[in-house]
Each structure stands twice: as C-alpha cells, then as structure tokens.
Amino acid sequence: MEYGPFSHSRKMKLVLISPKGPLYRKRGGIFKRSLRYQPLTLTTLAALTPKDLPIDITLIDEGISEIPADLQADLIGLTVITGTAPRAYELADQFRAKGIPVLLGGPHVTLLPEEAAGHADSLCVGYAEQTWPQLIHDFIAGNLQKIYRQAPDFDLSDTTLPFPERHRFNREDFLTQAVFEATRACAHNCEFCVAPTAWGRKQFQHPVDWIIQDIRQFVERTGKRKLIFVDLNLVSDIGYAKQLFTALIPLKVQWFGLSTVLIAHNYELMELMARSGCKGLLLGLETVTSGSLKDAGKKFNSSVNYKELIGTLHKLGISIQGCFVFGLDHDTVDTFDATVELAIDAGIDLPRFSILTPFPATPLYQRLEQEQRILTKDWSLYDAQHVVFQPKLMTVQELEEGHERAWKKIYQYNNIVRRLWNAKNFQPLAITANLGYRFYAHNLHKFYTCDWPIEHRPSTIDVIKG
Structure with a gap:
C-alpha cells in the first residue's frame, strides 16, 4: 500500500x-x-x-x-x-x-x-x-x-541525543520510571543470546556526562533516587564502568544493574560499584553443570566460585538476583534440585529460573534446527517459560515439570528464610520481593500451560553427542 x-x-x-x-x-x-x-x-x-x-x-x-x-x-x-x-x-x-x-x-x-x-x-x-x-x-x-x-558506523557518543521522554507514561502504572541505559550490546558471544545476532558484539556507550545529566534531570523532576540500569553488561568495558561509577558517587543514588560473574576477578571494581550506590546486581549464573556452561558459550563462568563471589558482594551491601537456565545439553533431571540447593547455600537473595529458548536466527536456534530438535515455531511460546525444543538428556515433560518444581521449591517459606539468613539480608525490600516471586512461582504455570497433550510430546533423543 x-x-x-x-x-x-x-x-x-x-x-x-x-x-x-x-x-x-x-x-x-x-x-x-x-x-x-x-x-x-x-x-x-x-x-x-x-x-x-x-x-x-x-x-x-x-x-x-x-x-x-x-x-x-x-x-x-x-x-x-x-x-x-x-x-x-x-x-x-x-x-x-x-x-x-x-x-x-x-x-x-x-x-x-x-x-x-x-x-x-x-x-x-x-x-x-x-x-x-x-x-x-x-x-x-x-x-x-x-x-x-542503522548505518554500521553508528555510535552513541553524540551528546546532543535527547533523553527518553519518560513523562509520557503515567508513573503510577509502573513500579518505577527510573530506567536508564549507559551502554548497549555485550562483548561475549553466548550461544543463546539474541544481542550478538541482532546487533553484533561492538559495545556502544553514551558519554558518561550525558548519562549523569539524564539522571540529574530525572532526580530533579521526580525526587526519586533509586535507579535501574538495563545494560546487558554494564561492566563490559572496565575503564568506562569505572568512569561511570565514579561520576555516580556525588549523586547519592541507589542503583541496580546487570553484570557477568567476571567481576569476581576485580575487587577494586566491585568496591567502586558499592561506593557508587550499587545495591543489587543481576548475575547470569546460568547453570551448576560445568558441561552446560560450555554448551551456552559461557565457559568463562567456570573460573568463578559462585558462593565466594556472592559472599563478597553481600559484604559490600550488594544484593543478588541470580539467573539460571534449564535445558542445556548437559542438564539432567538432577539439575533442578542441585540448582535450588546452590541458590540456598550461596544465599542468593532472589533466584530466577528460565527454560532455554532458541530465539530465531541465534546460533542456538540454527544448531537445534540442524539437529531437528526445534518442536514449534509458534513464536508466542518463545518466552523462556515454554519448552519449544527437544532436550537432550530428559523429556519435554521432565524439563517442564522440573522447572516448575524448582520455582516452587526455592520460594517455599522455609527456603526463603534459609536464603535470606545465609545472605544476612532481612531488609523489607528483600522480603517483599521474595513474597512477590513466591506468588509468581505458584501461579506461573497457570499462565504458561503447554497445549501439547502428553502423549504427543516427543521423547528424549536416543543418540546423545558428547
């Protein structure tokens, strides 16, 4: 037309x-x-x-x-x-x-x-x-x-770029409007991640002064000092991250963001994050199975002791949302309980589980399609809570049920208490967030019910490659 x-x-x-x-x-x-x-x-x-x-x-x-x-x-x-x-x-x-x-x-x-x-x-x-x-x-x-x-030579260094017009939405409709983005993309190349396929691995960075100005005008307008950075990996460029965190210190804000576990190797950076107001980090822990880390293209995670890292961050006053994915090629039916026990033992403040999802055009999707393991191309099911591919060491039903069981087990009242006790974190926000996730855990599968009858669900592939 x-x-x-x-x-x-x-x-x-x-x-x-x-x-x-x-x-x-x-x-x-x-x-x-x-x-x-x-x-x-x-x-x-x-x-x-x-x-x-x-x-x-x-x-x-x-x-x-x-x-x-x-x-x-x-x-x-x-x-x-x-x-x-x-x-x-x-x-x-x-x-x-x-x-x-x-x-x-x-x-x-x-x-x-x-x-x-x-x-x-x-x-x-x-x-x-x-x-x-x-x-x-x-x-x-x-x-x-x-x-x-967009032209391939695009970057975010233009200081005349306008700030997002957050005021166009009613702030009462959201938990917070204080959402910011300093960088885009990530230098890593995880098999299941959409970012490298869609946008490449070159990291784009707003000038630090631009970010600080955006935060200042937001704080002046709203009086809110708790911020969320939605960057995929805020510390991908250590030099840039240090500049940003140093510039945040005078603002006296509290912020939450995303990072890889590789910060474990840089205590100076973690300490600076805490001084800049970092109160919470989302960490892609992914799996407790070493073979599965290689599957996901995150073998670098194996260089880090999760419990020690989380303990260090807790001592610095930083809470952890630990994210795990189920369904990697080395995962078995024992993986679910092992993951729950790690989350409790390490004192992860807010664990979160998802099902491995081969988003279209990613290396994971291409590999699984070549192996004839993609079960549906109904994109509405590609939400990290449905099983849309054939797992290697378990059935579709076992993956679905294990995922649901892990959610419910980790958010049992006694396990919430055990985790927060190990984290030494009984702040009201932590308790409220856990109760919210408990509700989520017990209602999630009312909304994510798979429509495939059990008798039509594919069985585990017989030939397992190493």
Missing part, C-alpha cells in the same frame, strides 16, 4: 505501541500492572521524533492498558520481541486493513525482517537513533521506504 504526502493542515497522529507480552496473554495477567518497570523503547522513540514537525504522539503499552477500538492514527509503530510477534502481526494486519500504515521494529524484526515485512508498510531494523528521524520525515513527504537500517 502506498501513501501520499501528509497534509500539513493538521497535526500528524503518531501512535507507538508495545504489544501485549506473555505475562498478559490471558485476562488479568499474572502480576498487577504496577509491578513492571517502565521500558525505554517507546519513550526513546518519542524523544527522537523531530520536534520541528507538527506531530501528536501517543504511547500505548498493552501490558498496562487496552488499545482503543476506535484508535485513530496517521501512522502506527509497533516494537516487537519474539514472544509478542504473533500479537504484533495480528494488530498490524488489523490496522492496515483499516488503511492505517504500520511500521515494525525491535529485536524480532531485526532477527527476521523477511517474515515481518509481510505485516508492515515499513521496517526499522537495528537501532533507530539515525533512522527514526529520517523515517518520520520520509513519511510526511510521502516517501516512506520499505526498510530502514
């Missing part, structure tokens, strides 16, 4: 939508809306929209609000992850049937642009700092292109 030049006699109506995700697949969802932190994608796109053009912008996060049946728009953009792709395509087809042009972007579109093209008038592939303003200008001029790709 082709669209002519947009009339300048009125404001253009631009609607940006984040489609409903897995936790909200069924009526009511698993969590109340206010337990989610505010994402950055839509507020960043709103900020990048040219201010010299007459444009009225509406943001809709379908996880917290319904899309009006009578929605009026001149252009609709949807950001798509794999788990929301079917919903995004459904919405896109409905809007286009009404004569509204639709553009699609996000990780899934970047991974599978050929698939997404069948549901859109235009695609935004990769990051959008350069392409988004051009796309909007082209649309208004009646010259919308089929695809926009």
Whole structure:
C-alpha cells in the first residue's frame, strides 16, 4: 500500500505501541500492572521524533492498558520481541486493513525482517537513533521506504541525543520510571543470546556526562533516587564502568544493574560499584553443570566460585538476583534440585529460573534446527517459560515439570528464610520481593500451560553427542 504526502493542515497522529507480552496473554495477567518497570523503547522513540514537525504522539503499552477500538492514527509503530510477534502481526494486519500504515521494529524484526515485512508498510531494523528521524520525515513527504537500517558506523557518543521522554507514561502504572541505559550490546558471544545476532558484539556507550545529566534531570523532576540500569553488561568495558561509577558517587543514588560473574576477578571494581550506590546486581549464573556452561558459550563462568563471589558482594551491601537456565545439553533431571540447593547455600537473595529458548536466527536456534530438535515455531511460546525444543538428556515433560518444581521449591517459606539468613539480608525490600516471586512461582504455570497433550510430546533423543 502506498501513501501520499501528509497534509500539513493538521497535526500528524503518531501512535507507538508495545504489544501485549506473555505475562498478559490471558485476562488479568499474572502480576498487577504496577509491578513492571517502565521500558525505554517507546519513550526513546518519542524523544527522537523531530520536534520541528507538527506531530501528536501517543504511547500505548498493552501490558498496562487496552488499545482503543476506535484508535485513530496517521501512522502506527509497533516494537516487537519474539514472544509478542504473533500479537504484533495480528494488530498490524488489523490496522492496515483499516488503511492505517504500520511500521515494525525491535529485536524480532531485526532477527527476521523477511517474515515481518509481510505485516508492515515499513521496517526499522537495528537501532533507530539515525533512522527514526529520517523515517518520520520520509513519511510526511510521502516517501516512506520499505526498510530502514542503522548505518554500521553508528555510535552513541553524540551528546546532543535527547533523553527518553519518560513523562509520557503515567508513573503510577509502573513500579518505577527510573530506567536508564549507559551502554548497549555485550562483548561475549553466548550461544543463546539474541544481542550478538541482532546487533553484533561492538559495545556502544553514551558519554558518561550525558548519562549523569539524564539522571540529574530525572532526580530533579521526580525526587526519586533509586535507579535501574538495563545494560546487558554494564561492566563490559572496565575503564568506562569505572568512569561511570565514579561520576555516580556525588549523586547519592541507589542503583541496580546487570553484570557477568567476571567481576569476581576485580575487587577494586566491585568496591567502586558499592561506593557508587550499587545495591543489587543481576548475575547470569546460568547453570551448576560445568558441561552446560560450555554448551551456552559461557565457559568463562567456570573460573568463578559462585558462593565466594556472592559472599563478597553481600559484604559490600550488594544484593543478588541470580539467573539460571534449564535445558542445556548437559542438564539432567538432577539439575533442578542441585540448582535450588546452590541458590540456598550461596544465599542468593532472589533466584530466577528460565527454560532455554532458541530465539530465531541465534546460533542456538540454527544448531537445534540442524539437529531437528526445534518442536514449534509458534513464536508466542518463545518466552523462556515454554519448552519449544527437544532436550537432550530428559523429556519435554521432565524439563517442564522440573522447572516448575524448582520455582516452587526455592520460594517455599522455609527456603526463603534459609536464603535470606545465609545472605544476612532481612531488609523489607528483600522480603517483599521474595513474597512477590513466591506468588509468581505458584501461579506461573497457570499462565504458561503447554497445549501439547502428553502423549504427543516427543521423547528424549536416543543418540546423545558428547
């Protein structure tokens, strides 16, 4: 469908939508809306929209609000992850049937642009700092292109980039609006990770002064001093990380972020993190099975004693959300209980479990497809809570049931007490978070029920490669 030049006699109506995700697949969802932190994608796109053009912008996060049946728009953009792709395509087809042009972007579109093209008038592939303003200008001029790709020499060093327009959402709808991004990408090449496939391994960095200015203006506007950094690996570049943490110290903020376990080899860095206000880290611990670390491309994790690292971070006042994945090729039915016991013994403040998910186009997906182990291409099941491939050393049912059992066991009341006792952490926030995850653990599989009858689930592959 082709669209002519947009009339300048009125404001253009631009609607940006984040489609409903897995936790909200069924009526009511698993969590109340206010337990989610505010994402950055839509507020960043709103900020990048040219201010010299007459444009009225509406943001809709379908996880917290319904899309009006009578929605009026001149252009609709949807950001798509794999788990929301079917919903995004459904919405896109409905809007286009009404004569509204639709553009699609996000990780899934970047991974599978050929698939997404069948549901859109235009695609935004990769990051959008350069392409988004051009796309909007082209649309208004009646010259919308089929695809926009960010230039390979793109970086985030431009200090004139606008800050995300967080105020466009109602802050009461989210646990927090204080979400920031200093860097993008990660230098590692984990087999299951989407980032290297979608965006490469080159790390992009905002200037430290830009980040500090963004935080300052947010604190001045809201009075909030607890922040979340959503960077995949905030300490990938040690030199940059030290500059950032040093600059954070005068702000007297408290922050939470993500890191690899390799910080265990740099006590100076961990100490600086604590001084800068770090109160919590998400660590990709992944597995207790050494062979599975090699499977995942995270063999470097084996150089770290998890219990010692967590003990050191606790002494520095940093709580841990430890993330584990089940279903790697060396995992067996014994892996679930072994993982739970490690989490208790190490005093992990907030353990989290997921099922290995071969996201499309990743090395893991390509390998499993070659081995004929992909069981479904229903992207709505690619949410890290469904089994969508044939495990190697257990059945699909054993992986599903072991995953559910681990969740429920780790969040039994006695095990919550044991973990927090070992962590020496009985802060109200830790207790509240654990009770919230206990609710999650006991309700998760009401929302993530697999539709395959047991008798139709594939059995374990007989030939096991070393």
